[in-house]
Amino acid sequence: MFLRVWQNLNLEDVRKSLFIIGELSGECFSCHNLGISLKEKRCPSCKQEFKYIAFRRKLDMHTINKFKAEFPKATFIDFEDFKRATSKKEARKILDI
Numbered sequence: 001m002f003l004r005v006w007q008n009l010n011l012e013d014v015r016k017s018l019f020i021i022g023e024l025s026g027e028c029f030s031c032h033n034l035g036i037s038l039k040e041k042r043c044p045s046c047k048q049e050f051k052y053i054a055f056r057r058k059l060d061m062h063t064i065n066k067f068k069a070e071f072p073k074a075t076f077i078d079f080e081d082f083k084r085a086t087s088k089k090e091a092r093k094i095l096d097i
Contacts, residue, residue, distance in 0.1 A: 002064055004078070011085060019043075019050035020079065021067065023057070039070060054079035 018029035019036070026036040028043035028050075042049050053067060053074045068076070 002061070002068075002076075007075075009075075009077075011082075014052050014077065014082060015086070017048055017051040018077075018082070019053050019071075019074075021053060021055050038067075041071070050074060052077050054082060 016030045019040075020027045020029055021038060024038075025034070026038055026040070027034050028036060028046060028048060030048045031043060031046040033043055033045040036044060040050070050071065051074060053071055053076050056079060064076070
């Protein structure tokens with residue numbers, strides 16, 4: 001059983017080692033390489049290890065279990081939470097808050 005847990009994470013660490021999984025392939029958030037096989041543990045372009053996994057769509061438990069088996073050491077994060085947090089950080093930087 002998976003439950004959503006909130007943790008204080010370093011956004012830069014997440015940003016540089018995030019694998020975003022789509023329908024058929026993934027994206028490295030660090031270098032924005034697209035079309036990465038969903039079984040890759042590192043980005044083929046920048047060689048960054050994927051320590052964090054996010055999904056572009058809502059998932060069922062079967063799919064989550066499949067990816068957890070594929071990436072047992074990865075931390076799974078909510079992509080919407082990540083986008084919200086990075087947007088706030090960018091806004092603060094622009095507004096100099």
